[in-house]
Each structure stands twice: as structure tokens, then as C-alpha cells.
Amino acid sequence: MAQVQLLSPDGSVRKVDRDSKEALAALRQTTALLLKAALKQEFDGIRLGEAVVDEDGFHVDSDKDDQQVSVDQLPDLAAAIKKMVKADVKVERNELSLDDALAKVGDDQYSHELLKEAANGDKVVVYDVNGVIAPAQADVLLYADIIKNYDLLSVAGAYWKGMSSNPMLQRIYGTVFFKKADLEEDLKKRQEARERDHRVIGNQLDLFFVDPKVGAGLPYWMPKGATIRRTIERYIIDREVADGYEHVYTPVLMNLDAYKTSGHWEHYRDDMFPPMDMGDGEMLELRPMNCPSHIQIYKHHIRSYRDLPLRIAELGMMHRYEKSGALSGLQRVREMTLNDGHTFVALDQIEDEFAKILRLIMDVYKDFDITDYSFRLSLRDPKNTKKYYANDEMWERSQTLLKRAMDDLHLDYYEAVGEAAFYGPKLDIQTKTALGNDETMSTIQLDFMLPDRFGLTYVGKDGKEHMPVMIHRGIVGTMERFVAYLTEIYKGAFPTWLAPEQVHIIPVSDDKHGEYAEKVAKQLKAANIRAVVDHRNEKMGYKIREAQTQKVPYTLVVGADEMANGGVSVRKYGEKDQNEMSLDDFRKAILDDIATYSREK
Structure with a gap:
């Protein structure tokens, strides 16, 4: 099994299996340090916060008075990391006096605090990447030339040290793996997570908000x-x-x-x-x-x-x-x-x-x-x-x-x-x-x-x-x-019994069929079915598409034929076909759906 060499904060070097958790953590820590160096290189006067590794990847906090890092600038930072790797950059371990270390970071208040916290008396052990230093507190890769499969994912706000009383910094999230296939799988999983994120769906469906x-x-x-x-x-x-x-x-x-x-x-x-x-x-x-x-x-x-x-x-x-x-x-x-x-x-x-x-x-x-x-x-x-x-x-x-x-x-x-x-x-x-x-x-x-x-x-x-x-x-x-x-x-498509709106009723012409649509809604509501009539002055196709976007289990279209026959045209969520049903048959069908807690739409 392939191995990699790790450099520890105490200066020792050891080999571990490339597929081990230790190796992955060191890979993430090293990439985070390279991101710190890239930020310093790309943004003059930037102040650097913590570089943290967790189960999902890594993140780096930073702050700049006159300019914030945007998502559009992440490719430039990724390119800067790639350039450093190609130039055979190394993470060097040094033991400095605390005064010398503080002098190296200038007026960067966050680096000052991190170095003071990590100091042992008047000495502090640091990692140095192209002159950018950070406290040495975790294993890193001895050689950074194997950092190839990474991605900078997003930018978000985060309070310094996680305390709301502290300044808000910018946090860049990233992910990195030894194998390209692992990176691709991780990115695929993250995309699925974004699509299922209850915060995103909650906003799309107007379920809740936090201010x-x-x-x-x-x-x-x-x-x-x-x-x-x-x-x-x-x-x-x-x-x-x-x-x-x-x-x-x-x-x-x-x-x-x-x-x-x-x-x-x-x-x-x-x-x-x-x-x-x-x-x-x-x-x-x-x-x-x-x-x-x-x-x-x-x-x-x-x-x-x-x-x-x-x-x-x-x-x-x-x-x-x-x-x-x-x-x-x-x-x-x-x-x-x-x-x-x-x-x-x-x-x-x-x-x-x-x-x-x-x-x-x-x-x-x-x-x-x-x-x-x-x-x-x-x-x-x-x-x-x-x-x-x-x-x-x-x-x-x-x-x-x-x-x-x-x-x-x-x-x-x-x-x-x-x-x-x-x-x-x-x-x-x-x-x-x-x-x-x-x-x-x-x-x-x-x-x-x-x-x-x-x-x-x-x-x-x-x-x-x-x-x-x-x-x-x-x-x-x-x-x-x-x-x-x-x-x-x-994924926001709640089963009928849970759906906030169970039936969306669309009259073909509100002037001609709106009254019948209200009659349909009244009968459904009498059976404790959550039904809404769409009286908006919009095209019918738009209303149908929006009902699908809002993931309403049943969309009913009512026009002249439905009004004449006392029926409804039924379209289930996720389906394109519409079926003609009597109102009584539809009411019985949806009540059965609700009573059996069915997830089928």
C-alpha cells in the first residue's frame, strides 16, 4: 500500500498509509496552509484567521478592510495553490521566539492571537509556506507536490472564534483528496446535499426563515x-x-x-x-x-x-x-x-x-x-x-x-x-x-x-x-x-398527508371557471383537504409549472368540460399526464392517499 510522509509539530517525520485518516487529515491541513499563503499573495494587507480541518474538508478564515473575497475569486486562489505545488513548495517547521513570530505577521491581529495562544513561554513552533506562518498544531505532508485533487467550494461569513461578539470574518471552504475519483464523488455528494439542504428548500417553498x-x-x-x-x-x-x-x-x-x-x-x-x-x-x-x-x-x-x-x-x-x-x-x-x-x-x-x-x-x-x-x-x-x-x-x-x-x-x-x-x-x-x-x-x-x-x-x-x-x-x-x-x-416533495398545500386548483379562465373552482375547493376543504384556488392573472402553463415547482401533490385544472361534467382534470406531482375524474372520485382517492400516509404522488 502506498504511503506518505508526515511532518509533526514536534519535528518528527513518519510514514503512514495513504488511505489512512491520518494521511487525509494531513493532506487537508497542508492544503489549508497553502490557501493561507495564496490569500496573502493575492490580497495585500489581508489578515488571516484559523485554518481548520474537519470531517468534511477544511476552511480558512480571513479579513480585509477594503475588499472581501468573492466566490468569483476562488478559481484564482485555486490556481495560486496549483502554481505553488508545481514550484515544489514545502511546508517548513521552525521554532521562533514569540517576538520574531509576531514581527513576521505584522499588524495581523488574528495571527497575533493565534501565535500567542500556541506559544510555549517565549517560543512558538510554526509552519512556514512561502514566508506565511501559522502555529504548528497538526501533522502536515512533508512534500506538498502530491496536492492535485482539490476544490475551493464556497465563501461564507463566520465570527472570529465562533463568538457573535467578535468581528465577522470570511470563511473559505475547501475539499481535497489523494485520488481524483474520490474528489469527484465528494463533489457529487455535495451537490446532492445542496439540492436536499432543508435551508435551501425551506426558502424555495417558503417554509421558515431565520433572521x-x-x-x-x-x-x-x-x-x-x-x-x-x-x-x-x-x-x-x-x-x-x-x-x-x-x-x-x-x-x-x-x-x-x-x-x-x-x-x-x-x-x-x-x-x-x-x-x-x-x-x-x-x-x-x-x-x-x-x-x-x-x-x-x-x-x-x-x-x-x-x-x-x-x-x-x-x-x-x-x-x-x-x-x-x-x-x-x-x-x-x-x-x-x-x-x-x-x-x-x-x-x-x-x-x-x-x-x-x-x-x-x-x-x-x-x-x-x-x-x-x-x-x-x-x-x-x-x-x-x-x-x-x-x-x-x-x-x-x-x-x-x-x-x-x-x-x-x-x-x-x-x-x-x-x-x-x-x-x-x-x-x-x-x-x-x-x-x-x-x-x-x-x-x-x-x-x-x-x-x-x-x-x-x-x-x-x-x-x-x-x-x-x-x-x-x-x-x-x-x-x-x-x-x-x-x-x-x-427533497421537499412531502407526502400528501404532510404537504402544506395538498391541492392546487387552476381555472382555465378565471372569469368563466373561477366560481366552479371555488366550489371544488369548498367541497375539498369540507373534507379537511388543504386546497387553494389560483386566481392570478397568469398563463395556465405558468401556473401548472409553479405548482410543480412548489411540489404540490395534486394540481387540478377546471374548464368548461369539467364544469359541465362536475369533474376535475388531475395531475400528480412529477407526472405529465392529466386524468379526468369526477370530483367525488378524486375526493375519495386523495382521502385514501392521506389516510394511508402514502408517499406516492
């Missing part, structure tokens, strides 16, 4: 997006109520003491918004989790064994402080609504309740046509029990029960020993995104700790108080992330 000026990470749901979300929420509530859950509403604010008791303040305070001092000693907190709220519902009454299992569910709004740089459309937000639920059970009810929740999750997946998923059962490490909640009997018994429930359902699963939460074992259900990446959609977690911390009890058959086990479960996660997931899976 950083009024609140980064705080999405506004437009009428169409709100319709999709509301349909999902109603579906979820109906399914959960039918499964024995009692739906509740609880406040979005809670006394900080509750989160200190739960442990959230100790372990997650960096992800929480600052507490609000009410001036009378009371400290209120925007909730990052719903569990303490549902515990209050449980505690409000004395509970008996006859009350168990007690199933509480809520579409609960939560707030988490995500850094600006991590925010992304509906996938990473600061305000979210979680399809949350908590069941309180006796120890001998765990197995049945776990299986019941799992069956509900799989039934929901079936209705949304989610078929590619796997199970990950996280268990306690028997060799290191100190980091887990101390109750050996509960751990051993519950883990045995969960395994038995999975086996009884004939489900394959991966045992992740040592990956249980500190308060109990859990099952994560991993789904595949539209691009084939794993994402945790659903979770079932047993919790022995919170019932203990909050002093939860129930009166058993023996008349004595016992502590229940709490089961946390999420069926589809947050509404925001789930809508983003579905948008990308469906």
Missing part, C-alpha cells in the same frame, strides 16, 4: 412550514394519547433550584441561558430540559401502584445556548419544541413499558416511511461501576429486562458497554439522513437518579413507600430537527 438581526437560532415558521409542523404535532399527540399518555402543558420558566436538584445546572450550565434574577431572591431559568417539569406533575398527587405506569407527554418548548457558529437552519437552534415523554413505572414494569415505547416508535417510523434505522443499547461498564448511579440491583435487573425485550421483539442491536448514561441504561435509535449519515432520532432512557433526587415515591401493595423508575423517551426528537430531516429525505 440573525432579530435572533440567531430562532426560526420563524411561515404558514406553509407551520402547517407541516402542526400536522406532525397533531399526529404525535393523537398517537401518544391512544397509547395511554396524558398530554400536559408546563411553564417554559422554572426556578433555578429545580435544575440544581436535577443536576442540569452542574453538568449543563454552559448550554443553558443565564438565570433571570427576579429581584426578590427568586432565580428563574429558561428550561433546557422538560424532565423536572414532568416530575412536578408526578409529585402533585400522592401516587399508588395502581397509578403506574404513569405516562406524561408534552410538546415542550426548551431553550439551549448554542454558539453562533454551531447554528444551522432548523437543525441547530436555540429555541426548540421537543416531542418529550416520561413514564413512571415500578421495577417489574420496565420490560413491558420499554417494549411498548419501542413498538410506538416503530409504528411512527412506518407512517413517516422511515425504514433505515438501527438500535444501540448502551450499558454500564461492569468493570468501572463508580461513575454510575449506585444501585447494582436496579442496573443488573433493568439491563437484563431491556435485552430480553429486544430479543422478544426479534430486533438486532449493538451493545455499547460503558456508554450508558450515569443515571441508567438507554437505547438510541440511529436513522440515516438523506445523505447516509447516522443521526439519533429516538431514545429510551431509564433513570434511577432523578426519582431519588426529587424524592419520588408511590404506595405499593404492601402499603409502604417505594421509589419508581423514570423512563425518558423521545419519539421523533424536536419538531425543528424532525421537519429539517423530513424536508431533506423527501
